[in-house]
Amino acid sequence: MEIGSMVIAVVGVAGTLGATLLTQRGAARAKRREIELVHGHDAVRENLLLRRSCYVGLNRDARQFTTALNRHLHAMRERGVEEADRTALDAAKDAFRDQYSEAQMIAPGPVLAPTTLVHHALSDVYGQVKRLERGEPAPGESMEAAAEAQQGIWGSLRVMRAAMRADLGVPDGG
Template sequence: MDLGAVLIAVAGVTGTLGGSLLTQRAAERGRRRELELVRDQEASRELLALRRACYGELNRDARQFTTALGTYLFVLRAGAPTDADRAALEAAKAAHRDRYSEAQMIAPHSVLAPAAAANRALNDVYGRLKRIERGEPAGGEDLGTAEEAREAVWPLLRTLRTALRADLGINDPF
């Protein structure tokens, strides 16, 4: 047998085996990329679902805290609040605090900035009402200024809601 023929045969077999090996590796790389893409898409969907749930609850709890502050203000005007009145206010405050804390872990700055502004305003009104209830209002604080501060929360909540909706990709006006 001729050495040249053997070398040609070996080169042919090597080329055939090498080609199938390269094809197999390319197919594996393609499958890995496809799996990574599927995982990334699934992670994005899960994060969107998590944000949607958190944002809905944050919006609801901020509004309920605002309403509870208004109810408590009404009760203070009418006389001394009962333990049930205090418990209702504390429950609304705790629910908002929990939701705000959750949002701090998953929301981008575009949502956190208006959430923080609303949170500060809500806690400011809460502090005013508690100081008034204890008979220790800060300079110029009374039920009238507390009501004005509570009313000033609503525009902050609208700004927050707009930011929440924008982050979820809902850009139509509400």
């Protein structure tokens, strides 16, 4: 009987230790899954914040570049362009270019497509303005055509902004 009692005792101790180890392994596995889930949510949140920051800057700089083109056209018509005008226009262009470059790396296709249209529209008007400023307009280019093209950018900006808001899950509203 002594051997039987010892076997029962050994089996009991082994079972208790085994159950403890299995419980610890299960808890560790659950904790790992929880950490992975939290990190997954953190990554999603970080990505959303990164896109939001990029979109805010891109929207701001596109609007400022559009406004700078308008001011430059007014200066050309009313008094002639001064160095400060050129500097302001180029600073707005450079700021937009930098934000657009960031968006090319971050924005998904449904946002990048209208953003690229805005980029091309701004670049086209900028080219017209600079050629007009130099007195070397391309065929069909005039102050009126450049001003009309500049005003047309506002519609493209609305489309771009709507795509950004949709990507961020912001309800439609402007």
